[in-house]
Amino acid sequence: MKPSDTLRAVLAQAGPDPLSGLVADLPAEWRGEILGPRIDGWITRIRPGAAMTIKLGRLPSSLRTELAWMAFWQYRDGGKVSTVEINQIAEALWWAEQAGYGRPPSLTALGEREFTKLYQASFVAHQGRLPAPSGTATLQRFLYGRPGWALAARLNTGAWWEMDVWSPRCDPGIPLRAREPRRSENWRPGNLRIPWLRQSVKWHLGTALESGQMTWGTIGGRLSALMWLDRWLAGQPSPHAIAGPAAEAHRLAATFRHWLSDPANRGREAGGKVEPRAINEPIRAVADLMSFLLDNLPDVPAQVGTSPWLALTEAHPPIWRRHMKRVREPASRVRxxxxxxxxxxxxxxxxxxxxxxxxxxxxxxxxxxxxxxxxxxxxxxxxxxxxxxxxxxxxxxxxxxxxxxxxxxxxxxxxxxxxxxxxxxxxxxxxxxxxxxxxxxxxxxxxxxxxxxxxxxxxxxxxxxxxxxxxxxxxxxxxxxxxxxxxxxxxxxxxxxxxxxxxxxxxxxxxxxxxxxxxxxxxxxxxxxxxxxxxxxxxxxxxxxxxxxxxxxRDEHAEQAFLATRKFKADGTAVAFSREDHDGMQLFNRADRFLPHGYCLLPPLQNCDKGNACLTCSVFVTDSSHLDTLQRQLAETEALIQRHHDQFQARHGRPMPEDNVWLVQRAAERDALVKLLATMQETPERPCQGAGSPTSGPTPITIDITRHRRTQP
Structure with missing residues (x-):
């Protein structure tokens, strides 16, 4: 397999680029023809079974420095260093130059398609067959993934927003808030297909982020909205008409709105519905982009280049906003x-x-x-x-x-x-x-x-x-x-x-x-x-x-609030509700929810699957009015456990093991009773839930944060 003439042109011999910044970033142990042995903790930072060293000796200094810097970035980023992939890339680049096809001036100038052809040609020359697709994809992830993004950002001499991929992890020049929830997200404005739209969107969103008008998370949503404009314009006979006369702007805005409303254009099944907000956001994004360009019209040629934006007028943004659908807010957003x-x-x-x-x-x-x-x-x-x-x-x-x-x-x-x-x-x-x-x-x-x-x-x-x-x-x-x-x-x-x-x-x-x-x-x-x-x-x-x-x-809370207020008869006398009245009405008159030692707060329409294990149930509550019953139950439980201990010892000649199924359940009931009684003595006026947790409201849940550390029976 031979590389194409296009690849030969891409790999034409070029003079050395200034790489002083990359060289300055590299510590002494990361400079040289062989990387690995002198680097601290190297063994722990490469994948098991991978190459122990990176060999760059046959490459020119510019490419050697770039590959070493990408490996150093992986090391500094906290990940594993791709020793196998870097060696394979170095071998392919060296082969291309030896075969007379030249070398790229920089790895950032070598497109993904060109590199794939180069690697496949090198692999065929050495192995006599094409490489596996998975192997090629792995190399592409290194060169055109985060290490490649980081290298491109480091070599970029312009504004950060001029890059095709925005990644805070790879580009420290991107302004972020101290507590940015979406700092792991990457945005790709380079995916916009129309060149003048792509450049104007980069400029607009980059300026909005730097000025604080938007945050890292909000520009991601705005970029997604403008992607719909790019997709729609790419299918129009004349994309430049977007900045045409006012009458044409009305027609285009209406056409764009209709296109957004079609589920087929949004990747949804036929018969689906596109929400009004999903239609309004792209239209709003277009109007805001136009407003930004109008405010900075003198700088448009320098920042965007040849584009239709110079024909924009003050009438364009309001025309587009007028085509946003009216959204009726629901009577209440509370659900x-x-x-x-x-x-x-x-x-x-x-x-x-x-x-x-x-x-x-x-x-x-x-x-x-x-x-x-x-x-x-x-x-x-x-x-x-x-x-x-x-x-x-x-x-x-x-x-x-x-x-x-x-x-x-x-x-x-x-x-x-x-x-x-x-x-x-x-x-x-x-x-x-x-x-x-x-x-x-x-x-x-x-x-x-x-x-x-x-x-x-x-x-x-x-x-x-x-x-x-x-x-x-x-x-x-x-x-x-x-x-x-x-x-x-x-x-x-x-x-x-x-x-x-x-x-x-x-x-x-x-x-x-x-x-x-x-x-x-x-x-x-x-x-x-x-x-x-x-x-x-x-x-x-x-x-x-x-x-x-x-x-x-909640209806449940409305009933509680009603009972908590004072009630009056027609003659003005107050009606007093006792605690028993409140509990009885709260339990919807369900007699089976009244227990000998407390109350069950399980909703009436549900069935209980706990059997008689109320003391360890999250919806069981009790109070000091059941103190005598609980004390008697504790004494009887302890006596029952001791009696069965004695019977087991007499029958088997050894003590009952702690993980005995019967003993585990009785011990849980005993421990719950002990905790309940201790809590009642500390706070006698407060109700208790489950295994002795004081409640501070109608039916609160106290999460047991130690359960996952206890041995399961």
Missing amino acids: EEQYVDDHTLAQITAWLPVLAAPADELVSVSVNGIETAVPGHGDPQSMRILLLQILTGRRASEICLCDFDCLSPATPAAVKAAEGDAVARFHYAQSKIDKASDSIFVDAEVVAVIDEQRRWLQQRFPDASPTHLFLQLVTNAHGTKPFYRSTYGAALRKFSEVAQITDSQGRPFRLSHTHRFRHTKLTKLAELGLPVHVLMRYAGHSNPTMSMHYVAR
Whole structure:
């Protein structure tokens, strides 16, 4: 196989490029013809079984420096160094020059198609056959993936936004906020096919990011919207007409809107519906682009080159905005389905140990009343992030990006108000609303989760000084990259397929929809009677209207609020409701929910699969009015355990083992009773839930954060 004449032209001999910047970046051990032996920790930074050294001796200095710099970037980035791929690329480049086809002036000047032809020709010359497609793809990922993006950004002498790929990981010149939730995302404005549109979009979005008008996350959405314009214009007979006379602008805008409304053009099935917002966003993006170009019209020729934009007038942006569809806001954005009920939370609690356990470990989980052994998912970080979201109501990005030192002592006034309960101030990674607060008070449960994560990080990254509480595990040898939100979402989607969690109505519950936990937390706080300004401060919102959007209007809470108010007869006399009246109406007059030692808060339409194991059930509550019954039950349980111990010893000649099936269940009931009674003695006026957790509202759930560390029976 022979390379084409086009490849011969691309690989024409060129003079050496100035590479002083790359050379200055390279430490002494990364310079030379052979890389590897002198580099600290080299063995741990290459893949098992890969080449031990990188051999660049036969290449000219310019290409040798570029390949060495790309390998150094991988090392500095915290990933594995691609020794095999770099050696293969070096061999192909050397062969091309020896075969008389020349060499590229720079790896950044060698297109992907040209490199593929070069590598295939080199492989045929050495092996007599074409290389496997997977091998070619691996080399392409190195040259035209992140290492190649990083090299192109380092050699770029213009503005960062002139690049075809924008990657904060590869280009430190991209301006980001200190807490940017989407810093792992890469945007590709180079995919725009029309040259003058591509250049104007780069200029527009780059300027918006530098000026603070947009953030890294919002320019991604805006770029996606302008991609629709590029796709539509590419199919038009005259794309330059977009800046034509006003009458033509009306027609084009209407045509574009009609094209956006067609599901077939949006990659959707026939008969589907395109939401008005999905139609309006591209039209708004076009109008904003035109407004930007009008404001900077004198600079358009220098920045964009030959383009139709010079014909724009002040009439064009309003004409396009006029074609946006009117969107009717719903009467209320509050949806009760955003509220995670206690039935669902109880299932999540039961499944959390599976998410954290190692993949080679089986965890016992109760599925439909049947104990099932499920292999672990080996993702304790996702488990703790999920716990913190449930316990604090923070956004996923606020937990993923929070600092390692995110706890500080609470004020003396807060400690006094907590009546002895452990509290601390939790500093989360607020990034959505600049004016909002970035800290809240948290209890001992949250502190325990954070402390456990810190200990885990110190064991996993013993030589690193992490700046974030949650760290990415791949390509992160230095422990500097936070846990990406996209990684967290993917882990929860995969876990949901295994857990098959449902709500109280039997509908599937997707754990990856983590914003529902924020709705739930704020709803529970609102139902406790927190003032609006306090709820707004906890939520991290800048106005109370947004906080109220998060509060679900539940019929159950409406009944509780009704009973909590004073009622009057027609003659003006007050009607008093006792605690028993309140409990009775709350339980919908279900006699089977009144237990000898408390109450069952299971929704009336559901059946109980716990048998008589109420003491370890998350929806069991009791109070001090049942103190005598509980004390008698504890004494009888302890006597029953001792009697069976004696019988087992007499029959078998050895003590009853601790993992005996019968003993495990009785011991759990005994421990729950001990905890319940101890809690009642400490706080006699407060009701208790499950195994002795004080309740602070109608039916709160206290998540057991130590269950995944206990040995399963």
